[in-house]
Amino acid sequence: MIQTGDWPYKCGECGKGFKHNSTLVTHRCIHTGERLYECGECRKNFIRRSQLVCHQRIHTGGRPYECEQCGKSFRQQSYLICHQRIHTGERPYKCEQCGKCFIQSSHLIHHQHIHTGEMPYKCKECGKSFNQRSKLIIHLKIHTGERPYECPKVSEKLQSPPAPADPHKEEALLLPQLQEGLQAQLHPHHSPAYPHWGNALQVCRMQEGLSTKVSN
Numbered sequence: 001m002i003q004t005g006d007w008p009y010k011c012g013e014c015g016k017g018f019k020h021n022s023t024l025v026t027h028r029c030i031h032t033g034e035r036l037y038e039c040g041e042c043r044k045n046f047i048r049r050s051q052l053v054c055h056q057r058i059h060t061g062g063r064p065y066e067c068e069q070c071g072k073s074f075r076q077q078s079y080l081i082c083h084q085r086i087h088t089g090e091r092p093y094k095c096e097q098c099g100k101c102f103i104q105s106s107h108l109i110h111h112q113h114i115h116t117g118e119m120p121y122k123c124k125e126c127g128k129s130f131n132q133r134s135k136l137i138i139h140l141k142i143h144t145g146e147r148p149y150e151c152p153k154v155s156e157k158l159q160s161p162p163a164p165a166d167p168h169k170e171e172a173l174l175l176p177q178l179q180e181g182l183q184a185q186l187h188p189h190h191s192p193a194y195p196h197w198g199n200a201l202q203v204c205r206m207q208e209g210l211s212t213k214v215s216n
C-alpha cells in the first residue's frame with residue numbers, strides 16, 4: 001500500500017490517492033470490474049453502495065429530494081441540483097466555441113458534437129450515425145416499424161365499426177349510370193361506356209311488339 005501525505009491510500013493501477021482504505025477498495029472495483037452490491041429485486045450489481053441505494057428507489061418509488069420552489073421530487077440529489085437551475089437560471093456549462101451555456105454537462109457534450117462533427121451514435125442496422133442518442137432512438141423506429149405517436153382521430157375511425165349501408169345512397173349512386181343508359185338508348189352506336197345497350201334495346205322493342213300483338 002502506497003501512502004502519500006494527506007492521501008495515504010494510493011491505487012497501484014492509476015496512482016489515484018484516497019483518504020480512507022474503504023474508498024480505495026471501492027475504487028479498485030473500477031479496474032477489476034467487480035461489483036460488490038447487488039439489488040435484491042432485479043439482481044443488478046453496483047460498485048458503490050450509494051449507487052445501489054439510489055437504484056432501489058426505482059423499485060420502491062422513493063423520491064426523497066424535493067424542490068422547494070415547485071414541489072417536484074427526485075430520486076437523486078444530483079437530479080434535484082440540475083432541476084433547481086431551471087428556477088435560478090444558472091447555466092454553469094459553457095461552450096468554448098460559441099459561448100452557449102447549459103444546465104447539465106451532458107447537454108454541453110452533445111452540443112459540442114455540432115462543432116466537432118462527431119457522430120458517436122451509430123445505427124447497427126444501416127450504419128447511419130447521429131450526434132445525439134435521442135436522434136438514434138427515433139431513427140431505429142424506421143427499422144422496427146414502431147409508431148408510438150398515434151393520431152387519436154384516425155385511431156378512432158379505424159376502431160369504430162363500419163356504418164350500415166344506406167339504400168337511398170346506393171340509389172343515388174346509380175342515377176349517373178341510368179342517365180348514361182338513356183343516352184345509349186338515343187345513340188346506341190355512340191356509347192363506348194355501354195356498348196351492350198344497343199342490343200338490349202332491340203330485345204326490349206321485340207318484347208314490346210310481341211306484347212302488343214298478343215293484346216290485340
